Amino acid sequence: MLVNLLGLVLIALVIYWFWPRHPKATKATKASGEQTIVVDGGVYEPERPVRPAGQPIRLTFLRQDPSPCAQWVQFEGLDVAAELPVDKAFTLELPPLAPGEYPFHCQMKMYRGTLVVN
Numbered sequence: 001m002l003v004n005l006l007g008l009v010l011i012a013l014v015i016y017w018f019w020p021r022h023p024k025a026t027k028a029t030k031a032s033g034e035q036t037i038v039v040d041g042g043v044y045e046p047e048r049p050v051r052p053a054g055q056p057i058r059l060t061f062l063r064q065d066p067s068p069c070a071q072w073v074q075f076e077g078l079d080v081a082a083e084l085p086v087d088k089a090f091t092l093e094l095p096p097l098a099p100g101e102y103p104f105h106c107q108m109k110m111y112r113g114t115l116v117v118n
């Protein structure tokens with residue numbers, strides 16, 4: 001009996017852990033010049049934010065994953081890195097960029113995304 005109960009709890013935990021958390025990530029894009037990127041479950045959402053070229057870029061990261069893996073976001077090639085607070089929006093400001101793709105990732109490169117500038 002106890003074993004069954006334990007099994008059920010474990011199954012519930014597994015389901016909870018792997019259940020896609022879509023509702024949180026739906027409001028990812030704002031109409032204004034800003035872009036919100038949700039950091040959770042091993043992915044940046046959206047994974048490929050698109051921003052216009054030639055004007056300053058504001059990317060707001062909302063880190064919902066408390067694990068240290070998600071702590072930093074780094075922009076390769078731009079020499080930009082930021083420490084993200086948990087459950088608090090953090091806005092990263094980037095200078096105007098030329099059209100192209102700018103990869104970004106966590107410090108372990110498990111979270112990966114690409115900023116698309118066009």
Ligand SMILES: [Cu+2]
Nearest residue numbers: 069106108110
């Ligand atoms: Cu990581």
